Each structure stands twice: as structure tokens, then as C-alpha cells.
Amino acid sequence: MTASDYAIQTTLSVFLIIGVYQFYFWCQRNPLTQPRELKLRLDDWVPYRPQWVWIYSFLYYPAILYANLMVASSRQFVHLALSYLVLLGLQMAFFLSFPVMTPESWRRRRENPTWSERFLAFVHTFDARSNSFPSMHTSVATLTALHLYPSLGPWVAGFPVLIGLSCLFTKQHYVVDVPAGAALGWFAHYLFRLVE
Numbered sequence: 001m002t003a004s005d006y007a008i009q010t011t012l013s014v015f016l017i018i019g020v021y022q023f024y025f026w027c028q029r030n031p032l033t034q035p036r037e038l039k040l041r042l043d044d045w046v047p048y049r050p051q052w053v054w055i056y057s058f059l060y061y062p063a064i065l066y067a068n069l070m071v072a073s074s075r076q077f078v079h080l081a082l083s084y085l086v087l088l089g090l091q092m093a094f095f096l097s098f099p100v101m102t103p104e105s106w107r108r109r110r111e112n113p114t115w116s117e118r119f120l121a122f123v124h125t126f127d128a129r130s131n132s133f134p135s136m137h138t139s140v141a142t143l144t145a146l147h148l149y150p151s152l153g154p155w156v157a158g159f160p161v162l163i164g165l166s167c168l169f170t171k172q173h174y175v176v177d178v179p180a181g182a183a184l185g186w187f188a189h190y191l192f193r194l195v196e
Helices: 003-029 041-045 050-058 060-070 074-097 115-126 136-169 177-195
Strands: none
Touching (some): 050 060, 050 115, 060 136, 074 136
16 A cells, blocks of 8 residues: 555544544433443542543544554455444444443542643543443554554553553543443454454
């Protein structure tokens, strides 16, 4: 593939990411039932570490876009993009039929916020407490890691682990959301492998 092919695919990927978020926000506004909370005692043991917002926000997208560089053909890119769209459909089914939101208390602002807390508050301005289960950040990170595994090997597992931890330490998700997201990402990859 040529450099222009990769540039076109990366541009398409950016538009797909932006487009996907429109469905994400639509689900936040249109749940089919009343959102619930899934807080467990284990969630109280997870410390609040707002500095993890930088991993939550800035490791996530470059890694997804990096998957474009591993694509060897236009056909492979189409299948890759389709796997993310299948995952989106699965996520939307959960967000609409089993809406979960994090506690309001997890979003209380401190009197003298750090830069990390200010940025996390900015994230909160457009990312509501809902669409919590399963963690979309973790599911997409898992799917991305599975796509990158053949070229990068087991080291790529660190990506969904870091994203999962960032979901917990920023209090964007419950503990139960993270393994559920990883399982959903694995399932989307399994479906992808069936048609590859």
C-alpha cells in the first residue's frame, strides 16, 4: 500500500470515530429504561487518581489510528472498520436496553482542582454519567489490541490494561464495566475472525 492509501484510510478512520460518537451521545439521550447504578463495595476500594485522565483521553485515539498502519490492503481496512462498527452496534444495544450511570458523587469538583481535574471536568461536560456498562473505552481498546497482536505480539495487551485502569481511576466506570467491556471487544473480534 502507498502513503496516500494510508493517508486516506487514516482520514476515513477519523471521520468514523467522530461519527461513532454521534451514536454514543444519541444513546445517552434515548435509553429505553431508567438508568441504574452498578456500584459494588469493590468500587470503594479503587482510589480516585485524576491524572489518569491523560491516558484515558490521549493514549486511546492514537492507538486506534495506529491500527491503520498495520493494514496491508483496502479489503483488510474495510474488515477492520466493519469490526468497529459491529462493536458499536453491540455497545448501543447495551446502552439503550440496559442503561447504567455512575454516581453523581464521583463527579463532585474540588475547590482547588489540579490540571488533571480540570481536564477531567472538561471531559464531563460532553460525556454524561450514563453509557457506563460495558466500558466502551475498554471494549475498543481490547478490539484494537487483538487487531494489533499479530504484528506487535503480547506487549499490545498493555494497551487495554492501561485504558481499563484509567477508566477506574478517573471514576468514569464501575469495576464491573471493565471486564464486561473487554469481553465485548473480544466477542467483536471473534465475529471479525469468522468473516475475515
